[in-house]
Amino acid sequence: MGEDRPMKATREAYGNALVELGREREDIVVLEADLAKSTYSIKFKEAFPERFIECGVAEANMMGVAAGLAASGMIAYTGSFAIFATGRAFEQVRNTIAYAALNVKICPSHGGITVGEDGGSHQSIEDVALMRVLPNMKVVVPADYCQAKAAIKAAADIEGPIFIRTGRSKVPQIFSEDYHFELGKAHLLKEGKDVTIFANGIMLAKALSAAETLSKEGILAEVINIHTLKPLDEEAIIASLKKTGAAVTAEEHSVIGGLASAIAELSAKRAPVPIEMVAVGDLFGTSGGEAELLEYFHLTEKDIVEAAKEAISREA
Numbered sequence: 493m494g495e496d497r498p499m500k501a502t503r504e505a506y507g508n509a510l511v512e513l514g515r516e517r518e519d520i521v522v523l524e525a526d527l528a529k530s531t532y533s534i535k536f537k538e539a540f541p542e543r544f545i546e547c548g549v550a551e552a553n554m555m556g557v558a559a560g561l562a563a564s565g566m567i568a569y570t571g572s573f574a575i576f577a578t579g580r581a582f583e584q585v586r587n588t589i590a591y592a593a594l595n596v597k598i599c600p601s602h603g604g605i606t607v608g609e610d611g612g613s614h615q616s617i618e619d620v621a622l623m624r625v626l627p628n629m630k631v632v633v634p635a636d637y638c639q640a641k642a643a644i645k646a647a648a649d650i651e652g653p654i655f656i657r658t659g660r661s662k663v664p665q666i667f668s669e670d671y672h673f674e675l676g677k678a679h680l681l682k683e684g685k686d687v688t689i690f691a692n693g694i695m696l697a698k699a700l701s702a703a704e705t706l707s708k709e710g711i712l713a714e715v716i717n718i719h720t721l722k723p724l725d726e727e728a729i730i731a732s733l734k735k736t737g738a739a740v741t742a743e744e745h746s747v748i749g750g751l752a753s754a755i756a757e758l759s760a761k762r763a764p765v766p767i768e769m770v771a772v773g774d775l776f777g778t779s780g781g782e783a784e785l786l787e788y789f790h791l792t793e794k795d796i797v798e799a800a801k802e803a804i805s806r807e808a
Contacts, residue, residue: 499662502634503601505641506658507532510569513648514540517567520648523558524571525551531571531601551576555584555596562594567648570596574603574616574657578623589653590626597647598623603657604744605777605785606694615777621749623655624722630654630675631722633743635696636666639719642673650675657693661782664697678725684714687738687800690729690755692718695742695770695791702796713800721754729755733763738803740768742796747771766806768799
């Protein structure tokens with residue numbers, strides 16, 4: 493799956509969504525940290541220069557300015573790369589945005605290890621964990637261009653701060669152009685009875701492919717898109733865990749603090765089942781080509797297939 497589908501990077505959705513929002517609303521402002529071409533926020537700058545603020549290589553200050561604009565009644569979108577927006581500016585995001593529950597939409601690009609040759613310093617595999625731990629913060633990891641665009645546009649009507657992670661690499665299109673985003677609502681994309689695969693971001697397409705491979709071996713995998721990690725769709729997750737009795741999580745993020753942690757925490761409380769986790773281990777990233785890195789960090793369709801079989805084998 494994926495090779496015969498249109499390929500587009502989720503970061504491209506950011507610029508296009510912002511331009512549409514700018515036309516629809518006068519309270520939208522966009523801030524950038526010297527990365528407008530990479531995050532595609534340059535499209536908003538070209539369309540609405542009077543509502544675009546270039547903050548330079550000063551991400552912490554950018555978050556403070558965004559908080560001030562939000563406190564004044566504007567809806568502020570911030571760009572940059574995920575490693576800088578969540579890591580370098582964490583204190584400002586925590587104390588000036590999340591603490592006050594301000595209307596700032598943090599939408600950085602270049603999440604995960606598929607940043608590629610830029611290496612470990614730029615491969616953000618902790619960003620979801622950092623944002624998920626903050627009170628008042630909503631956390632979204634879209635799987636394709638259409639879902640990312642819908643989420644970014646919907647964020648303008650969602651009260652308070654939200655983190656939406658986009659990526660550099662092109663990914664297969666899964667959803668249609670008329671896709672409707674609903675915060676906190678998991679998507680059941682494929683029904684199954686033997687194991688549930690929970691996935692988001694670039695790993696959703698791989699999860700669907702893995703389910704197809706498993707079906708050829710007589711294993712019926714359920715695939716659920718957990719695009720929103722916070723608030724989590726607990727009832728949908730619990731229902732699937734009780735139905736299949738085994739689970740796999742698949743994410744382009746550290747195994748600590750992201751999707752794996754969210755599912756395991758909920759399962760431990762309400763539906764204990766064997767869970768295998770396809771994610772980056774307790775490691776930093778490293779330089780390499782996209783395909784090479786996915787193999788190196790065990791983030792492939794094959795890894796999901798093997799994890800599903802292992803989870804099933806551990807059922808009581």
